[in-house]
Amino acid sequence: MIRSMTGFGRSETVTEGYKLIVEMKAVNHRYSEFSIKMPKKLNFFEAGIRTLLKEYINRGKVDIFITYEDYRESDVCIKYNPEIAKTYLDYLRQIESEFGVRDDITVTRLAGMPDVLTREEQTVDEDALWEILEAGIRKAAEKFVQTRQVEGEHLKEDLIGKLNGMLDMVDHIEQESPKLVQQYREKLEAKVQELLDGSNIDESRIAAEVVIYADKICVDEETVRLRSHINSTKEILSGGGSVGRKLDFIAQEMNREANTILSKANSLDISNTAIDLKTEIEKVREQIQNIE
Secondary structure: OOOEOOEEEEEEEEOOOEEEEEEEEEEOOOOEEEEEEOOHHHHHHHHHHHHHHOOOOOOEEEEEEEEEEEOOOOOEEEEEOHHHHHHHHHHHHHHHHHHOOOOOOOHHHHHOOOOOEEEEEOOOOHHHHHHHHHHHHHHHHHHHHHHHHHHHHHHHHHHHHHHHHHHHHHHHHHHHHHHHHHHHHHHHHHHHHHHHOOOOOOHHHHHHHHHHHHHHHOOHHHHHHHHHHHHHHHHHHHHOOOOHHHHHHHHHHHHHHHHHHHHHOOOHHHHHHHHHHHHHHHHHHHHHOOEO
16 A cells, blocks of 8 residues: 555553653655654663654654653652761861851751752663553554555555556657658658659658658657556556655656657647656656655
């Protein structure tokens, strides 16, 4: 199935113990690029999150927003450092003795000294937290992929319609090109007849000129290759998968063939058709830029 590179996915899990929200959105990009914003306590899961996302995403610039709130017991505890407190107390009493100042030391003041009481985070159960996080990310990623697939199918339908129109243009060019040779022969014979004023015409000379002209304006090879590229694009679209880069390369080749046809065109009709063909190829290429 064809996937677009733009998409959005969201999951929200709320229990008595925690609340987890994961949001994902993506735009076009040549490669895969992940930007993850989450609480600091989850930073050590970043490598695992990136590995997990690669199971669902091959291309695109993806922004991931993770919000996590833990309603259970606080994971922060207060630690008392008695050695530091004793050192402060000893020095304060020494200052009292040396300078004869009033002793106004209280428990509150001593506890307020730096590092006497410190906040420490309790050990986090990484396995349990990763299990919660992984489930939320997978749920959001699945919805994200679904939106990409829906938009990808719309892109596929639009592209196939444009490709069929391009085949009609190629058919028209192939039908009109042989007529140019016959028209050129008739004009050449008429011109030579006018110049020779009724004298015999050297048919071999006329034929040689016609051959040279036919070789100059011949676009058979270009139309055959172009038709092949168009049909290949349709087959790849029908096959699905991550085909954006491959389709982009084929679109470049189609544009090259259309340029050659336009440069060889020696009639207004074929020139206009080749211009329309190039316009459609450019539209197709723009659409392909959004395929994963």
